[in-house]
Amino acid sequence: MYIEMTKESFTGNREIDAHHRHLVESFNAFLGAFRLRKQKEELGPLLDNLVDYATYHFSAEELWMMDMRYPDVAAHIEEHAAFVRRLSDIQRNFAAGRPAVSLEVLAFLSSWLKTHMRKSDAQVTSYCRKSGQCAKAA
Numbered sequence: 088m089y090i091e092m093t094k095e096s097f098t099g100n101r102e103i104d105a106h107h108r109h110l111v112e113s114f115n116a117f118l119g120a121f122r123l124r125k126q127k128e129e130l131g132p133l134l135d136n137l138v139d140y141a142t143y144h145f146s147a148e149e150l151w152m153m154d155m156r157y158p159d160v161a162a163h164i165e166e167h168a169a170f171v172r173r174l175s176d177i178q179r180n181f182a183a184g185r186p187a188v189s190l191e192v193l194a195f196l197s198s199w200l201k202t203h204m205r206k207s208d209a210q211v212t213s214y215c216r217k218s219g220q221c222a223k224a225a
């Protein structure tokens with residue numbers, strides 16, 4: 088369930104790649120703490136960190152897509168928004184002491200992040216390269 092950065096995860100945009108690396112690290116740190124059955128006091132800040140960083144990264148990526156005039160920007164923004172809504176629900180429930188995090192939830196987050204980077208973000212990369220706005224090889 089841990090996420091690894093593979094060749095396909097790289098966009099060729101240095102800033103976005105650094106964001107993805109950080110995002111993956113934030114997710115893995117949260118998953119690791121959950122697996123070690125860390126207490127709420129430790130898990131809470133790691134969850135907040137993941138949500139904050141995901142939000143920050145999505146905004147930066149959305150600006151990047153708009154700068155490049157990426158044609159599917161609206162659908163991509165909606166994917167981000169749906170994920171942030173899901174994360175916010177988890178965060179709200181967690182803060183209220185309701186059961187919010189389980190291996191099932193973590194599997195969903197892991198699979199969403201992997202698929203999103205390898206499919207949706209990869210499409211942005213491919214557009215970036217084809218339109219001559221990104222370096223060819225990552």
Ligand SMILES: [Fe+2]
Binds near residue numbers: 163167203207208
């Ligand atoms: Fe994205």
Ligand SMILES: [Fe+2]
Binds near residue numbers: 107144148204208
């Ligand atoms: Fe991304």
